[in-house]
Amino acid sequence: MAHIHRETLIDVIPEKAWAALSDVGALHTKLVPGFVTDCVYDGEVRTVTFGNGLAVRERIIDVDADKRRVAWSAEGGNLTHYSASAQLFAAGAGTCRVVWLADLLPHEAAPAIAAMIEQGLAAMKRHLEAVEKASA
Numbered sequence: 001m002a003h004i005h006r007e008t009l010i011d012v013i014p015e016k017a018w019a020a021l022s023d024v025g026a027l028h029t030k031l032v033p034g035f036v037t038d039c040v041y042d043g044e045v046r047t048v049t050f051g052n053g054l055a056v057r058e059r060i061i062d063v064d065a066d067k068r069r070v071a072w073s074a075e076g077g078n079l080t081h082y083s084a085s086a087q088l089f090a091a092g093a094g095t096c097r098v099v100w101l102a103d104l105l106p107h108e109a110a111p112a113i114a115a116m117i118e119q120g121l122a123a124m125k126r127h128l129e130a131v132e133k134a135s136a
Helices: 014-021 027-031 107-135
Strands: 002-010 036-041 045-050 055-064 069-075 081-090 096-105
Touching (some): 014 096, 027 036, 027 107
Antiparallel strands (some): 002 096, 045 055, 055 069
């Protein structure tokens, strides 16, 4: 099984980043607009449409406010297995660290999925820092 670990620092306090990350049905407006263009959430499964046109069903496994962690799995598509989590950690004054982990099959899909995760983290950083700057 392929494992991907990516992280980034975002210049916002963890509480503000968590407010966006934990709203699992609003990825396209609160967390990663542009990277995700639409998200429909029924309370258990969200259908995510990415900027490249790919649509994926993601089952929300856990939203843990104490750990500031969201876990999900993807269903369908070319992957036979996909489970992931994103977790926030305080990283100094006004900054948080976002860690995105994913396990997937087949192994050959890892480079493409890693690139999407990197794009997602970049979109998250860009959006949350812009919102923070606009509110300052």
